[in-house]
Amino acid sequence: MGKREVDDRFKKFGTVSFTSITKTNDFVSQLEQGRIMGTKCTKCGLQFFPPRADCYQCLSSDMEWFEVSGTGKLMAFSKLKYGPVGFEEDLPYCIAVVDYDGFKVFGRIDKEIEDHEIKIGMKMKTVANTLPNDQLNYVFQKA
Amino acid sequence: MGKVAIIGVGQTAFVRGYPGSIRELAFDGFKDCMNDAQITAKDIDASIVCSAPEYDKQRSPSGVFAEYLGLNPQPTFYVESLCSSSTTGLKLAYSLIKSGLHDVIAVIGFQKMSEISSAESQERMGRGTDVQWESPFGTMMPAYYAMFAGAYMEKYGATLEDLALVRVKASTYGQINEKAVYRKAVTLEMFSDTENPMSGPVSSPLRVGDCCANADGCSCVILASEEKAKELSAKPVWILGLGSASNPVNMAARNVFTALDAAEIAANQAYKMAGIAPKNVDVAEVHDCFTIAEMLAYEALGFAKPGEARDLVRGKETYKEGSIPVNVDGGLLSKGHPIGATGGSQVRTIVQQLRGEAGDIQVKDPEIGLVHNIGGVGLYANVTILGR
Numbered sequence: 001m002g003k004r005e006v007d008d009r010f011k012k013f014g015t016v017s018f019t020s021i022t023k024t025n026d027f028v029s030q031l032e033q034g035r036i037m038g039t040k041c042t043k044c045g046l047q048f049f050p051p052r053a054d055c056y057q058c059l060s061s062d063m064e065w066f067e068v069s070g071t072g073k074l075m076a077f078s079k080l081k082y083g084p085v086g087f088e089e090d091l092p093y094c095i096a097v098v099d100y101d102g103f104k105v106f107g108r109i110d111k112e113i114e115d116h117e118i119k120i121g122m123k124m125k126t127v128a129n130t131l132p133n134d135q136l137n138y139v140f141q142k143a
Numbered sequence: 144m145g146k147v148a149i150i151g152v153g154q155t156a157f158v159r160g161y162p163g164s165i166r167e168l169a170f171d172g173f174k175d176c177m178n179d180a181q182i183t184a185k186d187i188d189a190s191i192v193c194s195a196p197e198y199d200k201q202r203s204p205s206g207v208f209a210e211y212l213g214l215n216p217q218p219t220f221y222v223e224s225l226c227s228s229s230t231t232g233l234k235l236a237y238s239l240i241k242s243g244l245h246d247v248i249a250v251i252g253f254q255k256m257s258e259i260s261s262a263e264s265q266e267r268m269g270r271g272t273d274v275q276w277e278s279p280f281g282t283m284m285p286a287y288y289a290m291f292a293g294a295y296m297e298k299y300g301a302t303l304e305d306l307a308l309v310r311v312k313a314s315t316y317g318q319i320n321e322k323a324v325y326r327k328a329v330t331l332e333m334f335s336d337t338e339n340p341m342s343g344p345v346s347s348p349l350r351v352g353d354c355c356a357n358a359d360g361c362s363c364v365i366l367a368s369e370e371k372a373k374e375l376s377a378k379p380v381w382i383l384g385l386g387s388a389s390n391p392v393n394m395a396a397r398n399v400f401t402a403l404d405a406a407e408i409a410a411n412q413a414y415k416m417a418g419i420a421p422k423n424v425d426v427a428e429v430h431d432c433f434t435i436a437e438m439l440a441y442e443a444l445g446f447a448k449p450g451e452a453r454d455l456v457r458g459k460e461t462y463k464e465g466s467i468p469v470n471v472d473g474g475l476l477s478k479g480h481p482i483g484a485t486g487g488s489q490v491r492t493i494v495q496q497l498r499g500e501a502g503d504i505q506v507k508d509p510e511i512g513l514v515h516n517i518g519g520v521g522l523y524a525n526v527t528i529l530g531r
Contacts, residue, residue, distance in 0.1 A: 014279015022275065049395055050276040076400040078289035079347040080281065085263055087281035095286055097394050104395040108280050120297045137280060 014137050016086040023053035026065065031136045034128045038103060039063040049103040071123045071143035072100035077109060089132060098124050098140055110139040117142070145369030147240050148379035149529065150247075151180025152491035154362040156322045157479040160257045161359035165204060166211040169253050172361025172484070173212050176249070180365050182375055184213040187365065189245045191220045191236055193228035193252040194483030197267045198259065208251060223483070225271045225518035226432065228252055229362060230486035230525035234385050236366045246371045252488075253361040254481035264357055271519045273393045285354050285433065286346040287394070287520040292435035293348050294400035299450035301438065303348060307334040308456045309434040310341075310352045310476055315462070317477020319503050322488075324358045324479030353434040358479025362487025364494075380494045383511070384419070384528035386412030390521050401450075403436075403521030406443035410515070413526040414445075417511075421445030424467060424528075425509030426496045428489035430517040431474040440515050441469070444526070463506055471504045486516040490527065497531050 008020035009028040027050075030037045038049035043060040049068060054061045077096035087093075094109040105126055109118060125143040130136055153176025155161070161168050169192075177183070190212070192205035201207055209219040224231040229252025236248040256264055270278055272287065295301060314329035333341040334352055341352035372379040386409035391397060398404070414420060421444055429440035438452035446467050447455050455461050461469035472478065472492040475485060493512035495501045514527040 010275075015281055017279050018270065018274040050273075050393065076290035076294040076394075078286045078293055078349075080283065080286050081344045081346060082283070082285075083281045084278075084283055085260075090281055093281060095280055095282060095290065097290065097397075097400070104397075106277055106280070106393060106395040120294060135279075 012136050015090055015131055015133065015135055017135070024051045027051050028136065030065070031128050031138065036068040036126050036128060036138050037065045038068055040066050047103050049100070049105050068100065068105060068126050070100070071125050072098040072105065074118070074120055074122045074124050074140070075099045075104065076120065077118060079115065094118070096140055098126065108137065108139050110141045113142060147237050147382045148367050148369065148372035148376065149364055149382065149490065149494050150367045150372050150376035150379050151176045151182065151365035152363070152494045153177070153179050154322060154484065154488045154491055155360050157324045157358040157360035157481055157484070157488070159324060159358060161255055165199060165201060165253060165255050166207050168255055168359060168361045169208045169251055170211060172253065172363045173249065173251060176363035176365060180376065182247075182365070186375060187214060187217065187247050187249050189218050189220070189239065190214045190249045190251060191222055191232040193222050193232035193250065193487075194254050195223055195225050195228060195271070197270065198254055198256055198264070198482070214249070224523040226430065226480065226482050227486055227516040227518035227523045227525050228483040229364070230490070230514060230516040230527055231387070231523070233364060233366065233486065233490065233527060234387060234525060237382055237385060240366055240368050247365065247367045247375070250364045250366065250487060251361065252363075252483040252486060254483045255359045256357040256481060257359050261357060271522070276393060283346065284520070285349050288433040288435055289346040289349040290394070291400050291439065292433070295435060295439070296348065298401045301453045303334070304331065305438070305453040305456055306353050306434040307331055309431065309437045312456070312462060313431065313470060313474045313476035316471050316504055317473030320473045320477065323473045323477045324356055325477050349433060349435070355432050355475040355480045358481045360479065360481035360484040360488070362484040362491060364487050364490050378498050380497045381530050382527065383530045384413035384415070384417030386410060386416065386526040388412070388524050392519065392522055403439050403443055403517065403524065405521055405524040406440065406515060406517060406526065409524040409526040410444045413513075413528045417528040417530070419511060419528065423511050424513045425511050426471070426493065426506045427467065427469045427513040427515065428472070428492050429469055429474070429515040430485070431470055431476050432480055432517070434476070436517065437470065437474065444513065444515060463504060468506045471506065486514070486525065489514045489516055490529070493529050497529060
């Protein structure tokens with residue numbers, strides 16, 4: 001018997017990933033292609049971001065992918081002066097939540113945006129990003 | 144079915160670097176409580192140990208504590224809900240007594256956070272949020288609460304000074320609390336002095352002075368059935384109301400960043416069970432892990448309308464002499480926050496207040512007290528109402 005192949009693509013997600021195996025591993029492959037994807041329940045139509053393999057509303061596990069496209073509104077943000085172990089090289093960085101009306105996205109604001117330009121309510125888009133350590137995440141940019 | 148009472152409260156001082164192991168820490172908190180309750184380990188027929196497990200080398204500390212405290216062969220249970228672990232333990236103890244399965248239960252909350260660095264500790268706390276989808280972005284507790292602070296200030300016009308005033312109040316009482324880890328005065332001037340450590344940025348808009356400190360500590364609360372309470376205690380304090388609720392862990396599933404809505408749900412349950420309204424509360428302990436958290440608590444508990452918490456702060460209404468005294472023991476901001484011990488310490492303060500034994504921080508003749516204890520970023524909320 002050959003060695004069992006482990007699909008651990010998720011370990012590429014974020015500066016430090018704490019998860020390697022998930023049924024939503026395709027998210028990372030899509031991210032590599034520059035697409036940020038959520039899931040939608042094919043049975044009841046509920047949209048999820050972050051993507052889920054399972055729908056709590058109808059208990060179906062039959063999901064399809066949809067692309068997070070267009071713009072959302074910045075709901076909340078904070079710029080970190082200190083980070084946890086493993087994130088020192090990224091500092092300072094800004095975490096945020098963007099509301100796409102139907103789902104929300106938690107992530108980081110692009111470092112290119114100056115502090116004084118960041119305002120709650122501003123329109124933002126979500127863009128795939130490669131980190132200095134070659135890991136992948138996504139960032140919010142001005143839309 | 145009869146009522147359930149608290150017949151004993153105790154805690155260690157909350158300190159940086161407790162000079163002993165976790166079982167010894169538990170002993171100190173337990174002993175303080177037993178001295179208060181004037182009972183023996185034989186009177187206790189079950190124990191519940193509460194903490195956030197990721198700080199310990201020890202798996203399943205309840206077994207170790209039961210042995211060390213002389214609580215074998217009685218059953219012992221372990222429970223966690225992050226920073227609200229010990230009020231979750233209190234609720235379970237209430238249920239076990241109310242069901243008739245047990246009569247007297249010790250709820251022991253503890254945390255020894257000093258064995259790991261502050262950054263490691265922050266990372267572990269950050270892992271109390273969504274490790275799959277949020278932690279990879281480098282999240283920490285102050286940053287989450289800072290998002291709420293920023294959104295709240297933007298919506299309601301609250302200022303950095305309003306937040307700082309919460310810390311100034313905390314330090315007023317922290318200075319006279321011998322159990323507190325931070326006992327120095329904090330002034331508004333310290334926040335406006337860029338050279339002062341209190342004004343240093345942590346995660347915008349929160350500054351060092353807006354954040355509570357890690358600490359080591361243990362709290363202990365003993366609950367008893369009405370019959371046992373009358374037999375064992377001359378000064379029982381009764382549990383009148385209990386409420387608990389949860390919020391989605393992932394920020395992307397939250398509806399608002401200007402309130403912690405699980406706390407409001409928990410509060411309404413507790414008020415309903417106790418048959419009281421917010422205005423009937425004479426003294427309260429709220430979960431001020433950050434200054435903004437205390438302001439959000441005022442609103443969740445109905446002490447202030449949405450956006451009006453700052454009026455209470457500016458009017459000094461939550462000082463000892465105010466209309467609704469809150470955290471007159473210095474709160475988490477002064478006492479420090481040994482995760483699993485915090486809720487029990489809050490309960491201890493309210494029980495002492497209701498007994499009239501709170502000394503320098505005694506509020507005038509309180510009849511009803513409230514404890515608001517939150518786990519994670521408003522993830523878990525427990526509200527407990529106590530009465531004489």
